[in-house]
Amino acid sequence: MALYMLRQPPGTWSGDVELLVAAAENRRRLLGVYWLPSRGILAAVFRDPVDRWGLFERISEEELRHAYRMECPRGCGYCCALRSGAFVLETELRYLPRWARRIVERQPSRVVETRMGPVRVYMLGTGPLGSCVFFNPRTATCRLEEEAGREAKPIVCRLTYCTLFATGPRGRLLRLPGSKTPKYRPATRREWEEAVKAMRERWLSEWRRRGLPRGPPGSRGV
Ligand code: SF4
Numbered sequence: 001m002a003l004y005m006l007r008q009p010p011g012t013w014s015g016d017v018e019l020l021v022a023a024a025e026n027r028r029r030l031l032g033v034y035w036l037p038s039r040g041i042l043a044a045v046f047r048d049p050v051d052r053w054g055l056f057e058r059i060s061e062e063e064l065r066h067a068y069r070m071e072c073p074r075g076c077g078y079c080c081a082l083r084s085g086a087f088v089l090e091t092e093l094r095y096l097p098r099w100a101r102r103i104v105e106r107q108p109s110r111v112v113e114t115r116m117g118p119v120r121v122y123m124l125g126t127g128p129l130g131s132c133v134f135f136n137p138r139t140a141t142c143r144l145e146e147e148a149g150r151e152a153k154p155i156v157c158r159l160t161y162c163t164l165f166a167t168g169p170r171g172r173l174l175r176l177p178g179s180k181t182p183k184y185r186p187a188t189r190r191e192w193e194e195a196v197k198a199m200r201e202r203w204l205s206e207w208r209r210r211g212l213p214r215g216p217p218g219s220r221g222v
């Protein structure tokens, strides 16, 4: 098995969408997103990706052994609940369940020119306070993940992390506060859950302040 990482995003719509198209095509080969202390970057690592556009580069197993794997625990929801910048590429529509595809196709979209040709990008943050249309505020979780597993999330959501939560060979880790680049300490399950709860509380307080319901009528709150 050869390991490759996706090249670093150039920060332009065109360049970033090219990388995401390549990542989405290899979505089943994605091992995870890792903080690589040796390079000081976050890297999306894939196993034997199909690289039709030269957008991946080799990474050694040794380097990955010293990396931290980014995690997005269920029940946080911060990135989904407020001003979500998430989107779905048109090349990903075929991976979505039919009900989700129908929702996506009603969202505002723009066409981005890439080396692969024009790619339509559907914006998802059209719910209350810019929340994602797939966010379930009752469970603070992505509905796509709830119904079809983590792999069903749009590729941009699978590659973007807050870096607060990580795992390593010895289990759960939490980012040390105040560190400019990610540094981690081991965390117990309880500490980890407390940290998830604190993140959830950040968007919940904003939702409460605006008088937004946390779920469909009659449902239990988070
Ligand atoms: S803040 Fe972190 S844990 Fe919470 S939803 Fe975003 S990436 Fe996931």
Ligand code: SF4
Binding pocket: 079, 080, 084, 086, 124, 132, 133, 134, 135, 136, 141, 142, 143, 144, 145, 153, 154, 157
């Ligand atoms: S698609 Fe899912 S993971 Fe992505 S922002 Fe929306 S609710 Fe969150």
